[in-house]
Amino acid sequence: MTGTVLRALLSHWRRNPLQLFTLLAGLALATALWSGVQAINAEARASYDSAAATLGEGTFDQLTRSDGQPLTVASYVALRRAGWLVSPVTEGRLDGVRIVGLDPLTAPGGLGPVQIADGADVGAFLSGQGQVFGRAAALAALPAGPEKVESPDVAPDTVITDIGVAQRLLGRDGQIDRLIVAMTQPIGQAPLSEIAPELIRKVAQGGSDLGRLTDSFHLNLTAFGLLSFAVGIFIVNGAIGLAFEQRRPVVRTLRALGVPLRRLMVLMALELALMALVAGGIGVALGYVIASLLLPDVAATLQGLYGATVAGTLQLRPVWWASGLAIAFGGTAMASAAAFWRLARLPLLAGGSPRALSMAAGRSARVQGALALVLLVAAGALALTAQGLVAGFALLGSMLIGAALALPLILDRVLAMAERLSRGVRAQWFWADTRQQLPGLSLALAALLLAMAANVGVSTMVSSFRLTFTGFLDQRLASELYVTAADPADAKRLVDYVTPRVRAVLPIQSAPAQIAGFPAEVFGARDDATYRDNWAFLSANPDTWDAVAAGDGILINEQLSRRSGLSLNDAVTLGGRQFAVEGVYGDYGNPIGQAILTEAAFEALYPDVTPLRFGLRLPAAEVPSLVEALENDVGIPAANTVNQAGIKRISLDIFDRTFTVTTALNILTLTVAGFAILMSLLTLAALRVPQLAPAWAMGLTRRELGLLELVRAVLLAVLTALVALPLGLALAWALLAVVNVAAFGWRLPMFLFPLDYLRLGGFALLAAALAALWPAWRLARTPPSDLLKVFSNER
């Protein structure tokens, strides 16, 4: 019996190959979307992590010799023996390329290219000629020798390699420039002054800002990855629902012939599992292809992410396969649950008159409307009150699901209104007919809504992030060059040397303090145009810097303001002195509170602090020669200088790659939404003929009908886009202003980018139009005999 039943079930697909294709393609696309977004996400994450790592060795404390000379291997060995987790670095310039040599066996994780952290091919990295990692341009500038591995993650004009290779390339055998101190150290180790008194510890600074900023970015990107996945699941759900719907008569007949329901369900579940396997496999491969096509430089990195070896061929990691297939199975199960439930309750004798169906539809529309209302009201309430991560995600969830549920009802109302207002009979019929199509299209339109909203949200988030971040860099890195001295004597020599050579020397000095009961770092700033010109405030009194320079004004960062509740003009007590808050500034990425006093006030409060870091103002073109002069004349190694232009270039570079990622995400989700529309239209096409035949018989041409079909799809897409825009903005707002604040303690300002939204709306319309093109063309070409069959007695 099983064989016979299976044949009867499967025969459906032979008769409806298009439907089979739709189901498989829908599943495969959903899986591909998931895998592709995963790959893109991982790629973005990897590039941030490594960019942050190569950029800011400032993430870790460092040990250097106070006289600026190279370290001896002896002191390194002594430190390791004493239990210090340190890792040697040799660094220098060769033909304009910065060569950074690391010891992969002792380097803390997260430093250097991801491939190394992955433990990729440590053998090749260490042995023989070794490998160097860098961008194509930097690699090309190097002499022949070690194997060159292109790695776009490394900062520009920089290559990373094993310390031995670096020493050989630089001709500095056995020399170590500095030691990296791992973040966590065993307790009870002997102090540095006992083991290696000639070394000084340079406390990490700066680098962590970037790391924390990107943490926030990752969180947001992950949220959008999930959203894209939801779009995919919508499609699978639609495909399975329709396939089951169409096989009702077969199922009914089989059951009437005595096939037990249970056996039927098991067989159909097996059938679906088989499809999930096939489609999931195709989807994983497709996602891989999409990811490598969409990200121009993803191919090389993919090897590191998914193929174990750097030098090996492009291969898919088993984990990736497993997660892709799991998604396909999970999605299929989720999507088919409702279909199976309906199947189990299907009455044996045919009922399902159109009237009963539409009455049921009316009932479920009411339930759906009530649910949407509850969720949206909950979202509104959460938006006003939400604090904390859980509430933030609850806000996101209720907003999105509520909007997806509300969409068909909103569209129905709009179309009903248009029908009432329309004058001509064609227009009236068009609106009424469009309204009738809504139930069949609502799933696809909900997918389009989520895709559009995700895209608006992602664009807003990324662009706001970029604006904020570059503005923040401009403010914080206003000086052209930052130099760190090893000790006060060094600092004095430095200041004496540079003072006649630069426009301004800005000491950077700080001391830990308690402000309003919260730990904070207090800075003393010299009164200089640099600050006046570049700093922007979240809130401030007029003439902020004058008030600070006068000695009794203080500036605090957003984090401190939020935590302590201090705001403008509130009094702050520091060392028994009163200061008035003159301004609150954004301090993105900083985990702790911060406050700024004028230099004199700071010195009065903390007479023991001597500044070791300095910002230097000078023409940008003179920076490289000054760096060299500092190294040669004052003995300050290049590693202790930070070139502002370099940091800005690197961070802009990061954002260019972010935009690639964003565009990829946009295209992917809209493609899938477009596919959902195509699929729905194709499935509806068979139902369309009886609906259109009377209109045709009464004198509308098939051309006209086809054209209206196209117009209808575009119109629905326009309406959906109009709902998606505010939803996307609300989404971005929730992520930036609620989730981010909860997760990181600071709020990322939100900017609007109308042109981006316009372009996205254009894409969505294009996707809808392309999806509707073929069904409309087919409709326009329906042979009259097919239309006439509708009326014939044999039907």
Added chain:
Amino acid sequence: MLLTVTDLRKTYATADGDFDVLRGVDLSLDAGQTLALTGESGSGKSTLLHLIGGLDVPDGGRIVLDGTDLTALDDAGRARMRRETVGVVFQQFNLIPSLRVVDNIAFQARLAGRHDGAWCDTLAERMGLTPQLRKYPEQLSGGQQQRVAIARTLAPRPRLVLADEPTGNLDEAAAAQVLALMLELVTDTGAGLLMVTHSDRLAGQMQRRLHLSRGVIA
């Protein structure tokens, strides 16, 4: 003469080769005349009706309707004929499901640019549809639906009404009522009526009667 059909031929391509359904049909109909077309199932009655209604194209012969040669028209021209000159009542699936009864009745007249609200009201009233005007087709019984279809066909005052077994789906009482109403209204508007039926009793109520057999008028 309202309608003249000469030597009309139609061939369907089927899996077992060509199948000649109509092999030279001749017929004519005057304005105000009613004509019953009978014939066995499969004899080509519907095919003939579709050709006259401009819903399909013949393989040979001529159809002149109200002075216009239908066979010389293109797709758009035939569509205009369907809007303005002919009205067709089918056995079933006649109505536009997305429109209310009132809008279904006015639909063709408005398409043809000849909407007459008072006439539509009269039609609805005489068809006994006034209480149903705000409903959707699926909420009506079969007989009610067919009365809507007839009202809609007559609303633009077409020159020729074609009906393909309009009562075939109805029980006897409903069929008699619907047919009586249709004949009454067609006579009032002065249109010609060509009705396909295989009921001798219904055919007997028409002025003329033709029998289609083996692709020709017997």
